[in-house]
Amino acid sequence: MSVGGRVGGNGGNGSAGSGTGAGEIRKTVLPGGLRVLTERVPTVRSATFGIWVHVGSRDETPALNGATHYLEHVLFKGTERRSALEISAALDAVGGEMNAFTSKEFTCYYARVLDADLPLAIDVVGDMLTSSVLDPAEIEAERGVILEEIAMTEDDPGDCVHDLFAHTMFGDSPLGRPVLGTVDTVNSLTRDRIARFYRKHYDPPHLVVAAAGNLDHDAVVHQVRAAFDRAGALSRTDGTAEPVGPRTGMRAVRAHGRVDLSDRRTEQAHLVLGMPGVSRNDDRRWALGVLSTALGGGMSSRLFQEIREKRGLAYSTYSYTSGFADCGLFGVYAGCRPSQVADVLKICRDELDQAARQGLPDDELKRAIGQLTGSTVLGLEDTGALMHRLGKSELCWGEQLSVDDMLAKISAVTPDDVRAVAQDVLDQRPSLAVIGPLTDRQASQLHEAVA
Template identity: 75%
Template sequence: MTSRTSRTTARATPARAVARTQTLLPGKDGIGTVRRTTLPGGLRVVTETLPSVRSATFGIWVNVGSRDETPTLNGATHYLEHLLFKGTAKRSALDISAAIDAVGGEMNAFTAKEYTCYYARVLDTDLPLAVDVVCDMLTGSLIAPEDVDAERGVILEEIAMTEDDPGDCVHDLFAHTMLGDTPLGRPVLGTVDTVNALSRDQIARFHKRHYDPTRLVVAAAGNVDHARLVRQVRAAFDRAGALERTDAVPTAPRAGHRTLRATGKVEVLNRRTEQAHVILGMPGLARTDDRRWAMSVLNAALGGGMSSRLFQEVREKRGLAYSVYSYTSGFADCGLFGVYAGCRPSQVDDVLRICRDELGAVADGGLGDDEVSRAIGQLAGSTVLGLEDTGALMHRIGKSELCWGEQMSVDDMLAKIAAVTPDEVREVARDVLGQRPSLSVIGPVKDKQAARLHDVVA
């Protein structure tokens, strides 16, 4: 009888789809080992194990950002990020926050132009709780009409807060200057008009279209047992019925190539501020460009630290600005390079002239070997120091899986940085810095001064 019952049960129960696990980076003595499991339904789980720590950071990355929005949906990705904290069938908004607060953990989320991430950092013993809460948010959010209406006011306040910070707002202006009215050129938060116009049904459809397991990456770092975490994640998604498509495969990383034109455009936003905030920049490199290592070294030498050219020339020698730096933004198909400075309005012309002269000098003559060597050391050190906590490690492996589909060890990253030659830096300097720059300015800039700014990019 027992044997017959067992055979009947075996025929009636469908075979459980098999998960595929790979060791991507072996680590040293099991420390720092990175593993990936691909679950049925196309959900990926990546972990980095550090048995010596007592914490763990758990996150879920979603392959959707503001560049996936139409003009009428601008701000929907960020709006949705807020709404997933407002409650599920299992937990209220208070229950979600109280669960993590009760164990002394931290929980948050962020939206970018090409991805969104939800995460929680807790003691290693509380990792199952973090998994359950964050997975419940991603799979069971109610997106209730009353929550959409209530959170609209919060997001409008966030937009107002950003607009009150010209040092932050100028980066949105620069994106618009360089990329125009395109998905990458629009603000991640949306605008007052687009946020006011978004409906509950639009946001719910956006959620259903983009929050599919094939577009998700689960990442965890710290004192994590990979197999146990996979079982917990699988159980959480199974309860929501999110892994029913056993033939689904993960979405590939974004790809493509887009040529940005160096137009020499100038955009000025006249504001009554104490400082003028300026960004002088040009098209940069996509995040998949092989020259990105040389570009990182160039950026460090130009404006990445206190010994950089721009910091020395603008702040140390002349005292024209408190904050001056350069930066790169790499997307799947294009990139930006910019130099930011905040200074008194009367000093804008001098600051921009010095920045333009330094960019031109490096484009024409390159950097000295000693500058390249110092920048390589700075970049290597900051790379390692920036990975000293479980949150940073979770960020690295999650973003790597989502954006590149592969993992690179810290040693391999350091080797890539160390292999950059002065000639490679000079070549990328010619290609990037030799382009005609564009300019974005926020501050009390009068018409006569605004007209002069066009000479900077001529």
């Protein structure tokens, strides 16, 4: 028997509006632990359907680095009912969009279609997730595609500097290794290894189905159940199996004061300066979000004004936070001429040090709260974003926090909260990752600046 209910802001049963005011969020748990969540938005003519998998690159051993992402590619390459071409053609024929992504802690496959074509999207994506044949020839062909993706990333220093920074902070640990894997690990992955990874992680208790748009919850549940029953996926598990809960009990290795410099013949030097942040379960994450927005979240932010507007030292500069189950990161990025990298780094350090010692003025924090509030709401103005919130919230927190509740958390942040988290986070010894053409003297200056 299905277990269903309407999900309120605290993740329990009971009627509630969605955070955007579009409609209610409902949740059903099917036998075997498969969760189905929907948010009805009757004012649109589209729907986005996604299946979230409770596995990411941090679940890989060193030898399996890149397996999660490799499998994400391979599941598009054919099932018992459809060839790779038929999978893509099915959505193309109705003007739909289909894609997937892999992160450190989860994977998502999704499709956006007209509301009338939602049953097709459910059938195709469900077929991919439950009935992939993992054809050896397709796996070999896709290996070349993934190696090209790695090469493309390596050619974009503004992108791969973040991988370098993750390695600077976490070392040769699951969080420090790249999601894509490396050329060596991807070349070593065999069909048998990928198949074992697939069987281990792609069972109903590890999956969350999320859909948002002009839809009917009961119809979605029926269609999802039919798609999984067709493949026998639900019958392969114990009917009393419980969904896998959010990640707990992990301990990431974090470094302080490390410097990683990668000498490359690029036109710019790309740097990330940062330190350990807070986990996604830490109540301080709301205050840290406000602090990050004030420091580097927009054109009026401290870093943007000091580095770009006043001194013209960089085109792109920003700050960001990343929250994982057991830890987090706070980072500042800038891309500048190699000759200016020491000056840019000094400004970044000065601004972070000042925020740690003195906090930020109330007017800047008020502006940051307003910016964060507006961007949160505007970021949920399409069905894809709503689907993303449903799936990620269920996997990461096991509940749905309404947008109204989220806005209340942001608005409740006080200057004292921001000062406290600034002292906790920014007063730590930072680490630094830089990619660019650096002289020995510049490298020495960068090491000294972080010491």
